[in-house]
Amino acid sequence: MSGRTAGADPGEVTGERRQLLNGAYRLLGSLAEAEDAVQEAYARWYALPDPRRDEIASPGAWLTTVTGRVCLDVLGSARARRERYVGAWLPDALPGHPGHPGRPAGPSCDPADQLVLDESVTMAFLVVLEAMTPAERVAFVIHDVFRYPFAEIAGVLDRTPAACKQLAASARRRVRDGSPAPAGGQAETVRRVKKAWEAKDIAALVDLLDPAAVMTAEGGGLAGAALRPVAGGAHIARYMAGIADRAPGLELLERPVNGTPGLVARRAGTVLTVAAFDLAADGRVARIWVVRNPEKLRGWAEDGAPSAR
Structure with missing residues (x-):
């Protein structure tokens, strides 16, 4: 979900937001919930005493871990909320720039403008993710989509790297079974x-x-x-x-x-x-x-x- 940063430079810490938002949206399927999760991670970062923040060698990894844990909690409670939802619940549908699969380039305050729209954010893919357990979804998205090592995903899920690898493999099978081969045209x-x-x-x-x-x-x-x-x-x-x-x-x-x-x-x-x-x-x-x-x-x-x- 995030690149690596050295030290606690404020600019570098703030610069992690786009990657964190992209990961959180794929985990939650809701842009508003994703933004809230990232805001919560930053709130926890800035609530740390200065000496504690200075001890953290990779703020990006720390923020990714916290965002992942927040998303895991949200996914757990979301199932109960969506059972009470009137009719079907679908992931947020996001607009793209006509003629281009992503959003318009340039600075923007709109969180949607920070999202990279690729194959991991299509409605078909997000619907398959909805069928996963929260732990499967977190392990799969953070590893397969954002190439995070299982040793660090273990810190998000509070499980062993081997267990996280098994969760991602199970999720991968769900994706393979639930997503037909892409058709052109x-x-x-x-x-x-x-x-x-x-x-x-x-x-x-x-x-x-x-x-x-x-x-x-x-x-x-x-x-x-x-x-x-x-x-x-x-x-x-x-x-x-x-x-x-x-x-x-x-x-x-x-x-x-x-x-x-x-x-x-x-x-x-x-x-x-x-x-x-x-x-x-x-x-x-x-x-x-x-x-x-x-x-x-x-x-x-x-x-x-x-x-x-």
Whole structure:
């Protein structure tokens, strides 16, 4: 999650924030929770007496360990909270810069602008991470994504390096079993889905969807969304056409979602829905994740337009 620093230079300590935030988001799937975890780690760092801070040879490693422990605690309590959540809970959908899988470059106060959007932050990957135990998730993300040695992950999980290695191996199997081989042409497939959806062409949508496709929608009780996943390409196609019938004036836009091609739906400039896609090996859509909770759409305002509130 973090590079190495020497000594306790304030600039170097502060410079760890981006790496810590990237790690925490992948661990938690929530940008707000990730930011809180990193803030908590820094609060603990600055609460240390000066002599204690001076003794720490690698502040970056210390901050990584503390952030990991905070995330582990949050993951433990998040399961109970998400069981009470209205409908499905999905990881935060993050906007990317059009034409580029990451966020715009340059200084920004927006935490989302500090995230690197790569294959470890796609919606498909984050959903697989959600199925892991908290310890598996921490061991896997910190080791496989951020290349941290198991000897140091042991300090995060309070387990032996061998146990951490086993946790990461178990998580790796989950990723392998839960993530099909990437299919090319996602941008073109999403474009065709957009056109068929706009035309309410159920037959075209069925052709684009895997027969075993699953759509999961999140409204959080604050926006209309199916409370259970919609399974089957034909059922999803009819559901999508029904949405188009009930939402006149809805504008569909092709936009990167967590670094991969997706769709954004807005009305009168207000973003109402963000959809992420995953393709089967044959190039048809296998999974659709639809975020409609307005609290998760605040970062999606475009060109000064408001997001849903």
